[in-house]
Every structure is written in structure tokens, then in C-alpha cells.
Amino acid sequence: MVFQDPDQFVIQTSADRSAGRSAGRAAQKWFSDTENVKFFREFEAEYLRLPRKLCVEIALDSLDASAGPSAVEERLLGWPRPPIDILDVGCGTGSNLLYLQERRPEAKIIGIDPEPAMIDLATETKSAEIIQATIENAPFEPESFDLIISHSNFRLWNEPVEGLKKIYQLLKPGGLAYILDLRGDVTPDLRQHLLERLDSEIKRQFFASQLEAAYTPDQIKNFLEQAAITHYTLGLGGLGGYPIRSSAAFALLQKNEYIAELVFRLSQEGFRSSRSADATLHLYIRRPMTKGI
Numbered sequence: 001m002v003f004q005d006p007d008q009f010v011i012q013t014s015a016d017r018s019a020g021r022s023a024g025r026a027a028q029k030w031f032s033d034t035e036n037v038k039f040f041r042e043f044e045a046e047y048l049r050l051p052r053k054l055c056v057e058i059a060l061d062s063l064d065a066s067a068g069p070s071a072v073e074e075r076l077l078g079w080p081r082p083p084i085d086i087l088d089v090g091c092g093t094g095s096n097l098l099y100l101q102e103r104r105p106e107a108k109i110i111g112i113d114p115e116p117a118m119i120d121l122a123t124e125t126k127s128a129e130i131i132q133a134t135i136e137n138a139p140f141e142p143e144s145f146d147l148i149i150s151h152s153n154f155r156l157w158n159e160p161v162e163g164l165k166k167i168y169q170l171l172k173p174g175g176l177a178y179i180l181d182l183r184g185d186v187t188p189d190l191r192q193h194l195l196e197r198l199d200s201e202i203k204r205q206f207f208a209s210q211l212e213a214a215y216t217p218d219q220i221k222n223f224l225e226q227a228a229i230t231h232y233t234l235g236l237g238g239l240g241g242y243p244i245r246s247s248a249a250f251a252l253l254q255k256n257e258y259i260a261e262l263v264f265r266l267s268q269e270g271f272r273s274s275r276s277a278d279a280t281l282h283l284y285i286r287r288p289m290t291k292g293i
């Protein structure tokens with residue numbers, strides 16, 4: 001049965017987290033159990049279906065902003081897209097891969113995930129290749145990908161600095177990585193509010209354990225510094241990290257109908273709190289076209 005050892009979810013301070021990463025290991029261990037994975041499948045179908053698509057759309061939009069036609073040019077003018085290479089880090093049961101295939105049929109898409117229990121459920125993906133690996137040990141040549149997406153797993157990486165270095169190394173010049181995860185510094189009030197919206201104890205335990213493992217923005221900045229990555233943007237909450245009433249978020253909604261539609265559908269889901277986004281952080285890493293710029 002799931003959660004046999006509730007002690008592993010004991011609340012920890014950020015100091016404990018950075019020292020031992022035991023919360024991260026406990027949160028990750030969770031995905032190696034077949035029963036837990038079945039539960040996660042249901043959890044993700046209910047809670048992650050739309051946020052995950054939004055993550056993909058924001059990643060594609062950010063990439064298109066610097067390369068390729070916009071969503072309008074694609075849909076209304078039929079402009080062809082270049083066959084880009086995409087990596088989905090922590091692809092889990094493959095739902096992101098399926099959506100990416102639908103949205104970018106011309107792309108070469110690869111997913112990686114270390115947990116066989118998760119990958120075994122990813123049977124529906126058609127053309128995407130799935131490789132059992134962590135990002136830290138991902139077996140690819142440098143400069144292999146135009147776009148790297150990591151949705152909801154940065155907190156689980158064993159070696160975040162190594163993982164970030166690897167991501168930067170795997171990006172082609174001009175490429176973009178978009179890492180979306182929970183943030184480790186949510187206020188007790190927000191934590192309580194979000195947990196109360198979940199309708200079973202197991203869901204609350206699961207979410208609490210994942211929240212415990214999450215890194216604070218300061219920790220992430222520190223990891224980026226250690227990885228010598230300077231071309232990045234770290235946004236908190238809102239839409240893709242832009243405050244919800246900012247001109248950047250508004251511009252995103254105006255120019256991209258996929259994003260606008262998903263935001264609208266998310267707002268229609270009665271069980272979802274409008275404060276959910278406050279618990280997220282959004283890290284964009286860009287590899288410059290030319291070295292040193």
C-alpha cells in the first residue's frame with residue numbers, strides 16, 4: 001500500500017533540504033512503486049492534464065518568439081515549421097510526449113525518465129522515443145536539442161547543478177529550456193489552502209511530500225550560479241512566471257490562442273484554486289546563438 005512510512009514526509013526546513021535532499025529522495029522514491037504510479041496516473045489525469053499542456057504551449061511559444069512562425073502564422077497562414085528536436089525531461093507516463101506529438105508532428109521528440117514503473121505506463125506514445133535515464137546522465141551528444149521541457153520534476157533531481165549543466169550543454173545554440181516546478185517557499189497559508197482543496201488524504205499526503213521537496217528561488221539561483229549559467233529568467237507564479245495582470249502575461253494571452261484557451265479552461269475547473277499558480281516557479285534557460293553573447 002502507498003505511504004507505509006508517513007515519517008518520510010516529515011516537514012523539513014530549506015536548510016535540511018539542501019543538506020540532505022532526503023525530502024527529494026522520498027518524493028522521488030514515491031514514483032518507483034507500481035501502486036503509487038497507478039495513483040499518480042489518476043492524480044495527473046485530474047490535476048495535471050491542463051497545466052501540463054499549458055507548460056508545453058508556453059515552452060513552444062517562447063521558442064517560437066526567437067525562432068519559427070508564431071501560433072497565428074502557423075494556424076491561419078499555414079506556415080511550415082522546421083523539424084526541431086525536443087527533449088521531455090522526467091516524461092513519466094508520457095502524457096507530455098503525446099501532446100507534443102499532436103502539436104509538433106514534424107518534430108523529433110525524446111522523453112527520459114529514470115523510473116521503469118512510470119515508463120512502463122507510457123505505452124500510448126507513438127513516434128516518441130523513451131529512454132530510461134536521469135537528466136544528469138542523459139546519453140545525448142552536446143547541442144542535440146532546440147527545446148528541452150521539464151514539467152514538475154526539477155525538485156526530484158538528485159544532482160540539480162549537474163542536471164542544469166547537462167541541460168545547458170544539450171541545448172543547441174539558440175535553444176531554450178523551460179523548467180516548471182513547485183516552489184519551495186510557499187507560505188504556510190497557501191500550502192494549507194492548496195491542501196484543503198484536495199479531496200482525499202492520499203492526495204494531500206502526495207502533494208505535501210512533493211511540496212516539501214521543492215526548491216526555493218534562492219536555492220535555484222544558487223544552483224544556476226554553480227552551473228555557471230547566466231542566460232536565464234526565473235519567474236514566480238502567474239502565467240509562465242509573469243504576474244497575471246502584467247503586460248507580458250496579457251500579451252501572451254492575446255497573441256496565442258492555444259494559451260488563451262487553456263487558461264480559460266483552467267479557470268472553469270471548479271476544484272482548482274486561482275492561487276494554484278502561486279506555488280509554481282518558471283525557469284527559462286537560453287543558450288545564446290554565439291558563444292560569449
Ligand SMILES: C[S@@+](CC[C@H](N)C(=O)[O-])C[C@H]1O[C@@H](n2cnc3c(N)ncnc32)[C@H](O)[C@@H]1O
Pocket residue numbers: 028031044048052089090091092093095096112113114115118133134135136150151152153156157158163
Ligand atoms: C511528478 S512526475 C511528472 C511527470 C511528467 N513530467 C508530468 O508532467 O506528468 C516526475 C517524474 O520525474 C522523474 N524524475 C525524477 N528524477 C529525475 C531526473 N533526475 N531526471 C529525469 N527525470 C526524473 C520521476 O521518475 C517521475 O516520473
